[in-house]
Amino acid sequence: MRKAAISAGAVLLLVLLAVLLAGLWVQRALTAAGFEQLHWQQLRWSEGAVQVKQLNGVNVSEQGRLDFRLDGVRLRPVWDGGPRIDQLVVDELQLVWEPRDNLPPSEPTDDWSLPELDHFAGPLSWLPRELEVRHMQLQLPCEGEFCVLQGGFQLTTDQQPLALVAQLYLQADEQSLSGSLQLHEESGGYRLLAGLDLPQSLHLLGLGQLSGKVRVDLENRGSQWLLREGQADARLLQPQLDALAVLPPELRPSALMVWITPQASSLNTWRESISFAMQLQIEGAVAGQVDAQLALNHLPHWQVQLHAGRLQLNADKLELEGMQLQTVQLDWPFQAEADQNQLNLLLNEGALLTTKSLSLTDACLQLSDLRADLSKATLNLPFSAPDQLKLEAPLQLGASRLTHAALKPQGWNLSGRLQHSSSGLMLNGSLAALSGLNTDLQLNWPTGEAWRLDMTLREIFLRAADPLAATFADWPALLSFSSGRISSTLQASGRSGLDRIKGQLELTGGQGIYDRASFSGLSLPLTVSLQGKMLQLSTDALNLSALDPGLPLGPLRASGTYTAQLSKPSSGALELRSASLGVLDGRVLLEPARVDMGQARQTLVAVVEGVELARLFEVYPAEGLSGQGTLDGRFPISLANGKLQIDDGRLQAREPGVLRYQAQQLRDLAATNPGMEQLALALDNFHYQVLASDLSYDEQGVLVLGLRLEGSNPAFQQGRPVHLNIRLEEDIPALLTSLQLSGQVSEIIRKRVEQYYLQRRSP
Structure with a gap:
């Protein structure tokens, strides 16, 4: 009896020792697998099972940290046909998962492949015939707190042949996972x-x-896996993916849905390929x-x-910073290749954004x-050096x-080629308006x-x-060209915005009509x-x-800035x-000056040099008036609200000359008026020593001349000196209108003159 008691005690001791050794082995195995801070309470053998109260x-890995707690663990072994686990029951399992932020990328393993299940025949044989977690609690990080999921887990296995379910x-509340x-x-x-x-x-x-x-649904035969059927559908609301953070808030999606359908009977050895459709x-x-x-x-690589x-x-509708878009549509057919080193993308024909x-x-x-x-368009992106991105796009x-x-x-079109690389951005192309204005462009923006x-x-x-008139809104409506050639080059530069523009524009052979x-x-x-906000236009010729x-x-010559x-x-x-400005074989010069166009009135000084009276009387429509002489003068010119004015101007003949007024109208007056007869005789061939005049011109276009003449007619009263003061008024716009209507002018000018004449006559 005593011997039997000793034997029973020895067996119990061996069982407890085996349990202790198994516990130590399990602890070391779990520690090697990344499990830390392992603790258990009340490990014992009871009712034919190993029981652990807690x-x-x-478990810490590169992906994050998993805290776990098991309560009420009962492991029942069986000994028939060798030791194995018949039943494993866990009353309560608590798991708390915390992902690790900013993890370094793991190195890809080129020789990784799906496992051969034959290699797992041994470990699979140790699975319990029945495993049950009666109450399971999983905590996952949610926004500002943890989400708690509760449920259970069941596993049943048969060994011959292997079958596992x-x-x-x-x-959690209305959320479920199965x-x-x-x-x-x-x-x-x-x-x-x-x-x-x-x-x-x-x-x-x-x-x-x-x-x-x-x-x-997979079929495994050694190292080969045959995909019989597969499907993956996922919906992500309010996505918080890091890849979307680079987008402006207005462009970030509110939901993403993805469908992945592998191609049926696709052979996946991970040494060949697997094909699937994605939406x-x-x-x-x-x-x-x-x-x-x-x-x-x-x-050779993935x-x-x-x-x-x-x-x-x-x-x-989209509203971005400084930009509003209506009815935006993008349709890009594309193809791509990617491996562990880079991504290559090609946009196919018909890649449009409207x-x-x-x-x-x-x-x-605004563009319509x-x-x-x-x-x-092609894109090459090295994953190890994103700053080496290359983009080429027609x-x-x-x-x-x-x-x-x-x-x-009007409509505009830009065509060219865009290139982007680590060295910077380049654009070569042309910009054209429907008016016919065409410009070649070359943009260079070094990094x-x-x-x-x-x-x-x-x-x-x-x-x-005239493409200029058809392009620019402020082009003078009364300016039109019939011939000429224009060329121009401009350079614009800046950093974050436009800082500077400089260039040249040249018009040659211009001919046409202004007003x-x-x-x-x-x-x-x-x-x-x-430069900045200051515009400067300058010409020297x-x-x-x-x-x-x-x-x-004519000719007219000017220089200024x-x-x-x-x-x-x-x-x-x-x-x-x-x-x-050339005038009647002489010229009128403007003295150098600074004119502030922001003021209501601008003032210049004009100097008259060498105007010939003979040329004046050729173009002035006064019957019977002729003469010779050369005039000089000086007068101030004012522009008041765009209208020309002259006050206190002076004209003076350089030297003695001749005036002849032999009009029939004057002879008719002289026949009935003795005073006019004397004037007509004096002016018939008047040799002047002094010819001077005051000059003024008002906003209505009336020219007033206060003439002073001193001289004589050799055939009148034996050359007796004659002094004359004459006041002349002339409506210059009306005079020019008369001259234009009586001369050979283009149909455009004739119509404008007639319109101007009618406007002046209207009350």
Whole structure:
């Protein structure tokens, strides 16, 4: 009896020792697998089972930290056919998961492959015939707190042949999560069916509100896995993905839905490839979808090939910083390749971006029916060096209507090639308006430096059409060209915005009409400069061969510089260096001066040199009036609200000359008036020693001359000296109108003159 008691005690001691050793082995195995801070309470053998009142610890990995706690653990072994676990029951399991932020990327493992299930035959044989977690609690980080899911887990296994069925169910309020797994051994292999369902959204920190389901049916034969069927659907509300943080808030989606359907019977050895279709649907202010066929390859390195891709986006209205868009649509067919080193993307033919309206508030610019074609654009992105991104895009950009205060509304088109790399951004192309204005562009923006835009205006030949008049809103309506050539080059530069513009514009051979005057032989080299908000226009050689407002004038020569604020271009200052106009074989010069165009009145001083009376009387329509002499003078000119005025002007003949007034009207008056008879005889051949005149010109266009004549007629009273004071008034606009209507002028000038004449006659 005593011997039996000793034997029973020895067996009990061996069992307890085995349990202790098994516990130590389990602890070391778990520690090697990353489990830390392992503690248990009340480990004992009772009722044919190993029982642990409580087991807790922590598992730490690169992905984060998992705290676990098991209460009421009962492990019942069986000894028939060798030791194995018959039943494992856990009354309560608590899991707390905390992901680690800013994890370093793990190195890819090129030789990774799906496992051969034959290698797991041994470990699978140790699975309990029955495993049950009666109460399971899972805590996941949500926004500002933890989400708690509660449920249970069950597992049943058979060993000959191997058959495994597992069920997981978790729930929190209206949210639930269920998963299933079936594994059974077939002739020469295994069959694996697995599924996961999350019908209601679960808010996960750093991800969003996730719902969806996954189904997979796999057949394993050694190292080969045959995908019999598969499907993955997921919906993410209010996504919080880091990749979306770079987008402006207005462009971030409110929901993402993805569907992944592997190609049936796709052989996946991870040494060949697996193909599947993917569809991503986007909801939000910008909505749309991405469709693509993908192939995953493993050798020699993992690769992704994407075919028949199509990105489609649309938005009714977008308001970005300084920009408003209406009815935006994007349709990009594309294909791509990616591996562990880089991404290569190609946009196929028909890659379009359109918008009904685009407004730039700061630039006061609006584009209608904008269409951008980026077909054949390519993108290369090295993952290890994103700053080495390379982009090349043939660019076709057009708008049916461009509206800006400085331009006439019409269509514009930009075509060229855009390139971006680590060295910077480059654009070569041309900008054209429907008016016929064409400009070649070259943009160079080195990384970290100021950008520069070179613009070369294609030569404009001013014949029947005038693209400048058809392009610029402030182009003078009464200015038209019949011939001429314009060329121009400009350079613009800046950093964050436009800092400076400089360049040259040249007009040669200009001929045409301005208001009621024709001109020819116009040459204008112009230097343009914009520094900050200051605009400067300068010329050293303005030349005009002939100007005819009814009186032949010319040549005209001038030089000067005009400076103004860009916001007030018509209120600047003119530095007049020189100006002269040929008049009646003489000339009129303006003295150098600074003229402030922002003031209501501007004043200049005009100097008359060498005007010939003989030429004056040739063009002045006064019957019987002729003479010889040369006039000089000086008079101030004022421009008051755009109207010419002259006060206290002076004219003086250089030397003695001759005046003859032999009009029939004067003879008729002399026949009835003795006084007029004496005047007619004196003026018939008047040799003057003094010819001087005061001169004034008012805003209504009336010229007043106060003539003073001193001289004699050798045939009148033996050359007796005669002094005459004569006041003459002439309506100059009416005189010029008369001269134009009586001369050979173009039909355009005739119509303008007649219109002007009718306006002056109207009360």
